[in-house]
Amino acid sequence: xxxxxxxxxxxxxxxxxxxxxxxxxxxxxxxxxxxxxxxxxxxxxxxxxxxxxxxxxxxxxxxxxxxxxxxxxxxxxxxxxxxxxxxxxxxxxxxxxxxxxxxxxxxxxxxxxxxxxxxxxxxxxxxxxxxxxxxxxxxxxxxxxxxxxxxxxxxxxxxxxxxxxxxxxxxxxxxxxxxxxxxxxxxxxxxxxxxxxxxxxxxxxxxxxxxxxxxxxxxxxxxxxxxxxxxxxxxxxxxxxxxxxxxxxxxxxxxxxxxxxxxxxxxxxxxxxxxxxxxxxxxxxxxxxxxxxxxxxxxxxxxxxxxxxxxxxxxxxxxxxxxxxxxxxxxxxxxxxxxxx
Amino acid sequence: xxxxxxxxxxxxxxxxxxxxxxxxxxxxxxxxxxxxxxxxxxxxxxxxxxxxxxxxxxxxxxxxxxxxxxxxxxxxxxxxxxxxxxxxxxxxxxxxxxxxxxxxxxxxxxxxxxxxxxxxxxxxxxxxxxxxxxxxxxxxxxxxxxxxxxxxxxxxxxxxxxxxxxxxxxxxxxxxxxxxxxxxxxxxxxxxxxxxxxxxxxxxxxxxxxxxxxxxxxxxxxxxxxxxxxxxxxxxxxxxxxxxxxxxxxxxxxxxxxxxxxx
Amino acid sequence: xxxxxxxxxxxxxxxxxxxxxxxxxxxxxxxxxxxxxxxxxxxxxxxxxxxxxxxxxxxxxxxxxxxxxxxxxxxxxxxxxxxxxxxxxxxxxxxxxxxxxxxxxxxxxxxxxxxxxxxxxxxxxxxxxxxxxxxxxxxxxxxxxxxxxxxxxxxxxxxxxxxxxxxxxxxxxxxxxxxxxxxxxxxxxxxxxxxxxxxxxxxxxxxxxxxxxxxxxxxxxxxxxxxxxxxxxxxxxxxxxxxxxxxxxxxxxxxxxxxxxxxxxx
Numbered sequence: 002x003x004x005x006x007x008x009x010x011x012x013x014x015x016x017x018x019x020x021x022x023x024x025x026x027x028x029x030x031x032x033x034x035x036x037x038x039x040x041x042x043x044x045x046x047x048x049x050x051x052x053x054x055x056x057x058x059x060x061x062x063x064x065x066x067x068x069x070x071x072x073x074x075x076x077x078x079x080x081x082x083x084x085x086x087x088x089x090x091x092x093x094x095x096x097x098x099x100x101x102x103x104x105x106x107x108x109x110x111x112x113x114x115x116x117x118x119x120x121x122x123x124x125x126x127x128x129x130x131x132x133x134x135x136x137x138x139x140x141x142x143x144x145x146x147x148x149x150x151x152x153x154x155x156x157x158x159x160x161x162x163x164x165x166x167x168x169x170x171x172x173x174x175x176x177x178x179x180x181x182x183x184x185x186x187x188x189x190x191x192x193x194x195x196x197x198x199x200x201x202x203x204x205x206x207x208x209x210x211x212x213x214x215x216x217x218x219x220x221x222x223x224x225x226x227x228x229x230x231x232x233x234x235x236x237x238x239x240x241x242x243x244x245x246x247x248x249x250x251x252x253x254x255x256x257x258x259x260x261x262x263x264x265x266x267x268x269x270x271x272x273x274x275x276x277x278x279x280x281x282x283x284x285x286x287x288x289x290x291x292x293x294x295x296x297x298x299x300x301x302x303x304x305x306x307x308x309x310x311x312x313x314x315x316x317x318x319x320x321x322x323x324x325x326x327x328x329x330x331x332x333x334x335x336x337x338x339x340x341x342x
Numbered sequence: 343x344x345x346x347x348x349x350x351x352x353x354x355x356x357x358x359x360x361x362x363x364x365x366x367x368x369x370x371x372x373x374x375x376x377x378x379x380x381x382x383x384x385x386x387x388x389x390x391x392x393x394x395x396x397x398x399x400x401x402x403x404x405x406x407x408x409x410x411x412x413x414x415x416x417x418x419x420x421x422x423x424x425x426x427x428x429x430x431x432x433x434x435x436x437x438x439x440x441x442x443x444x445x446x447x448x449x450x451x452x453x454x455x456x457x458x459x460x461x462x463x464x465x466x467x468x469x470x471x472x473x474x475x476x477x478x479x480x481x482x483x484x485x486x487x488x489x490x491x492x493x494x495x496x497x498x499x500x501x502x503x504x505x506x507x508x509x510x511x512x513x514x515x516x517x518x519x520x521x522x523x524x525x526x527x528x529x530x531x532x533x534x535x536x537x538x539x540x541x542x543x544x545x546x547x548x549x550x551x552x553x554x555x556x557x558x559x560x561x562x563x564x565x566x567x568x569x570x571x572x573x574x575x576x577x578x579x580x581x582x583x584x585x586x587x588x589x590x591x592x593x594x595x596x597x598x599x600x601x602x603x604x605x
Numbered sequence: 606x607x608x609x610x611x612x613x614x615x616x617x618x619x620x621x622x623x624x625x626x627x628x629x630x631x632x633x634x635x636x637x638x639x640x641x642x643x644x645x646x647x648x649x650x651x652x653x654x655x656x657x658x659x660x661x662x663x664x665x666x667x668x669x670x671x672x673x674x675x676x677x678x679x680x681x682x683x684x685x686x687x688x689x690x691x692x693x694x695x696x697x698x699x700x701x702x703x704x705x706x707x708x709x710x711x712x713x714x715x716x717x718x719x720x721x722x723x724x725x726x727x728x729x730x731x732x733x734x735x736x737x738x739x740x741x742x743x744x745x746x747x748x749x750x751x752x753x754x755x756x757x758x759x760x761x762x763x764x765x766x767x768x769x770x771x772x773x774x775x776x777x778x779x780x781x782x783x784x785x786x787x788x789x790x791x792x793x794x795x796x797x798x799x800x801x802x803x804x805x806x807x808x809x810x811x812x813x814x815x816x817x818x819x820x821x822x823x824x825x826x827x828x829x830x831x832x833x834x835x836x837x838x839x840x841x842x843x844x845x846x847x848x849x850x851x852x853x854x855x856x857x858x859x860x861x862x863x864x865x866x867x868x869x870x871x
Contacts, residue, residue, distance in 0.1 A: 069568075069569070072569070076387065076569075077388075090567060090568050090569040091569075093568050093569040093570055094387060094569050097386060097387035097569065097570075097571060098385060098386045098387050099385060140472075146563070146567045146568060147564075147567050148567070171472065171553050172553075172563065172564075173552075173553075185468065187467065187471065187472050187553070188472075317568055318568075503686070503688060503690050504690055504692060506661060506690070507684070507690035507692075508692075508703070509661060510659060510661055510684045511683065511703055511707055511751070511755065512680060512704060512707035512708060513707050517707060521703070522692065525692070528694075601735065602693045602694050602735045602736070
């Protein structure tokens with residue numbers, strides 16, 4: 002009699018373990034920090050079209066309003082993956098002793114591919130504020146100090162013979178707030194990524210002075226792995242396979258150029274619709290342009306070192322870290338190879 | 343026959359000051375913290391070591407950064423405090439002494455005082471811009487209310503006997519205000535100043551986190567944005583020092599101005 | 606100066622409109638350089654009377670007239686309070702100077718007079734002390750100096766030594782008489798202590814319970830200067846007995862009556 006009870010109890014608990022769907026799902030779930038921007042489109046595509054599920058991972062999207070907090074969340078082990086901008090904060094986190102890994106391309110500022118724009122007040126544009134040189138002495142709004150926008154405007158100014166000290170950088174902490182500040186005339190110009198520049202023009206309070214990528218190209222955003230996620234090789238590579246698949250789909254749909262002009266691919270409308278759904282922006286604003294990234298998600302690794310040098314020169318980070326302590330391209334290489342072509 | 347010696351039964355009620363233990367407690371905590379960080383029990387990024395913070399403080403002092411930030415913050419703080427306290431005292435005396443002013447002022451103050459001044463900051467920025475004006479104004483508002491309310495209370499509790507005595511010796515309305523009501527109210531005024539100083543510091547930091555280029559609040563914001571946690575701690579230490587020093591300073595001032603107060 | 610109190614009446618109205626008659630048709634004259642005590646059970650309006658004379662309480666009916674010679678710039682009266690009423694934030698000297706400030710006396714002269722009267726009241730060397738650093742007796746001396754400093758025509762004293770212990774009271778009473786011997790203004794001295802009244806005054810005005818009326822005015826024929834020796838003088842003892850018989854029943858009734866509050870301190 003006792004033996005029967007023992008067997009039944011074991012079966013119940015054991016069976017429960019096997020049958021429990023939650024534990025299996027817990028393994029597959031990957032927490033991904035993203036921003037609601039056009040540049041996150043490959044992630045949205047991957048989720049929507051099941052490319053990640055194909056390889057056994059289920060991304061759980063966590064939305065943020067600025068890039069640096071994603072890095073902080075990664076360091077605090079609240080996220081596994083971050084799809085975020087390369088900010089001074091990210092470098093300081095690694096310098097401060099918390100390991101993070103930059104593993105893939107998630108957006109480059111590239112000529113001809115609109116991502117971030119310098120948007121000025123409509124009234125100032127009409128009064129003659131038309132070029133970078135005109136920004137001297139002006140108030141420029143960004144999300145945070147040490148953000149990608151800060152880096153970008155700093156380099157753009159230096160190209161025209163100016164420096165950061167010739168302008169006033171106003172940190173507004175979140176992208177919607179930055180846009181509001183332009184609307185409310187608290188600042189003269191802002192740097193924001195798509196879809197916000199399009200929104201500002203369509204609502205009539207801003208004018209796109211220039212696409213920042215036309216003025217200064219760089220590796221602006223990346224996929225970043227947390228220390229523990231990177232150590233879980235199987236899941237990390239699986240996620241990357243899903244990402245590379247999505248990246249190729251994205252590239253073929255919206256980034257292909259024939260004879261120097263953008264030629265929409267067969268899935269263009271679908272990608273526009275997915276992006277509009279996840280960012281909440283109107284379709285025609287999305288259609289204004291998609292940001293560039295490598296078809297296979299490969300990083301511009303040397304640019305990472307160039308960034309760190311600039312940050313250090315301007316006093317935002319204390320020293321430059323050797324690349325191999327921060328960048329790991331093995332995931333994207335392994336994924337691309339296994340996917341073929 | 344019995345002989346019994348009387349013993350002191352209140353011995354257990356004595357509370358020694360334990361001065362040494364107090365100091366050791368603080369030093370002990372700092373030492374423990376330093377050890378934890380060194381051993382890696384706590385990640386250095388999340389909780390910088392005390393010695394690291396002191397080192398950063400020294401570096402920043404040498405480079406002059408500390409002076410820039412502290413000076414900017416002090417300028418805003420002192421200006422806001424003086425205007426807010428001055429306005430608060432004037433309104434408090436008026437509302438306390440004149441019945442008409444009380445009828446108008448008291449309900450207005452009671453209605454507006456509960457509003458957290460931090461919540462007004464976005465509105466002030468809208469009206470006055472991102473510059474110094476909105477920052478100083480929010481500090482003025484934060485200091486005004488405790489000062490007005492405390493001065494009012496101080497005026498109301500002025501001893502009627504002393505007012506009578508003053509009138510008996512020929513004092514008119516303004517003499518009574520100047521020579522009896524205001525000196526009577528001073529202890530409560532100082533209580534208001536201390537309250538106001540705490541609020542002012544809080545509002546200073548909040549204001550400096552929006553559209554500033556210098557100041558301790560800005561330093562904290564910038565260090566936070568850049569994930570430079572050691573500098574962040576320096577900012578926090580500076581704020582704490584500012585709070586302690588202002589309280590100490592006000593207490594010393596109080597003893598100087600009110601030598602007749604036996605505590 | 607002479608103080609003429611003509612058919613003086615005072616009626617208080619409380620918040621509910623109830624009328625309380627504190628004083629009823631008081632007629633009195635205080636001669637120049639005379640020491641008059643006003644005595645009666647509690648609630649008899651004696652402090653009210655003093656307040657009206659000093660211009661601190663308005664009369665409901667009748668009037669007060671000061672008649673005679675007055676030094677230029679001197680006020681009609683000055684008051685010494687039972688609870689001292691010193692300004693705690695002012696030193697002894699600054700307290701004494703208060704009335705002089707209000708009279709517009711220039712600073713050097715103020716300081717001179719203040720120091721002089723502090724010396725007269727035995728407080729030389731204590732000019733820079735604050736009231737909280739002084740004993741009760743010393744504080745009242747400051748109060749006295751403050752009132753004397755303005756050199757009023759009439760000195761009004763409202764139970765000035767009630768808040769002090771018996772020994773201090775006796776000493777200060779003798780001191781007051783000695784000082785008065787030199788300054789010689791009229792004094793109206795309110796007290797509830799019969800012995801005190803008889804010891805100090807030329808005449809004792811005895812008031813009844815509320816509504817306060819004059820029961821009698823007793824002449825005190827004791828010679829001056831008065832000192833400890835007079836305490837046992839049969840004339841003094843007889844006067845005390847006479848007054849006590851007058852007010853004994855009043856005092857007994859006052860004991861069972863409800864406590865009345867001074868309206869101006871509400």
